[in-house]
């Protein structure tokens with residue numbers, strides 16, 4: 001017997017979404033998530049993953065993960081504070097601190113969890129958070145969880161940030177004020193104005209928090225957006241994920257030792273949820289070592305990104321103002337965007353449409369995520385499919 005109220009809620013809301021065409025049917029990928037994937041028995045050039053460096057299917061990482069299972073088993077066995085901190089978890093954290101150039105780092109089960117963990121460990125109802133309006137959902141949720149006053153700031157608008165920081169400071173209402181931003185904004189591929197943000201933070205004594213999930217492995221020759229701007233010692237919280245460029249799963253916060261010590265005793269996802277598996281910890285550590293030892297994959301990522309951007313631009317598509325390999329192809333109207341993505345799929349390119357409310361109305365786009373693992377032939381094939389579909393639909 002299930003609750004009538006629940007049944008009614010689910011039926012009404014699912015029906016509402018389906019009738020508006022907003023219910024997302026999830027595609028099942030029948031192969032590893034590489035540069036070419038199989039869906040419904042059909043091979044597609046994959047321009048939708050966050051696997052920037054192709055590390056998700058890297059042979060060496062697979063090997064170290066398998067060895068880790070043989071040595072350490074398939075699970076950590078307990079939360080970190082009981083007895084689930086394996087030597088390989090601390091190795092991962094040491095490697096992360098070295099990677100980010102900070103005194104220390106703490107690893108979590110995901111990037112999403114980092115934002116659940118870190119914000120509310122230091123911010124409370126007597127504090128305020130200045131948050132860019134385009135920040136990731138996990139930042140928004142992490143801010144809400146803290147119960148701090150959330151002050152939305154216009155996207156990358158330094159005048160607005162300064163004005164709101166000044167108001168918050170001069171109001172005398174808050175014990176602490178934090179400014180929080182994505183390092184790279186994933187819908188448009190633009191990079192946060194960290195020098196501008198740091199200048200304002202110094203002026204008003206703001207705590208600085210940068211979630212560089214889309215930047216690490218990508219910007220700053222792979223080191224991330226904070227290092228790209230040479231600001232490693234100016235950012236209090238550096239957040240990253242191990243699931244995008246790093247190719248595995250997990251997340252981390254890097255910063256000063258006393259911050260990390262605090263998170264180890266006060267952040268709830270660390271205290272009450274088991275750590276990533278041995279295979280994950282070892283593979284992520286190795287992936288970061290690969291990243292630190294050579295820029296080869298990063299160079300190829302940018303080369304491929306620029307190649308795809310030029311190809312689409314030359315065809316006459318609007319590819320926006322991305323500063324990273326993320327390549328939006330802006331179509332505009334929502335229905336046309338969805339049809340365009342569907343036609344690309346039918347012709348052999350997997351690039352997802354992103355429409356309102358994820359992006360502003362009338363700026364529907366197909367977002368392309370080229371990776372280091374794509375070959376020129378794959379990209380050429382994708383570009384020629386874009387040309388075919390674009391002409392067929394009268395878009396170019």
Ligand SMILES: *Cc1c(COP(=O)(O)O)cnc(C)c1O
Nearest residue numbers: 110111112136138211213241243
């Ligand atoms: C993807 C993303 C996350 C979530 O990372 P996961 O490790 O997949 O949970 C968090 N923050 C930002 C800015 C992201 O882009």
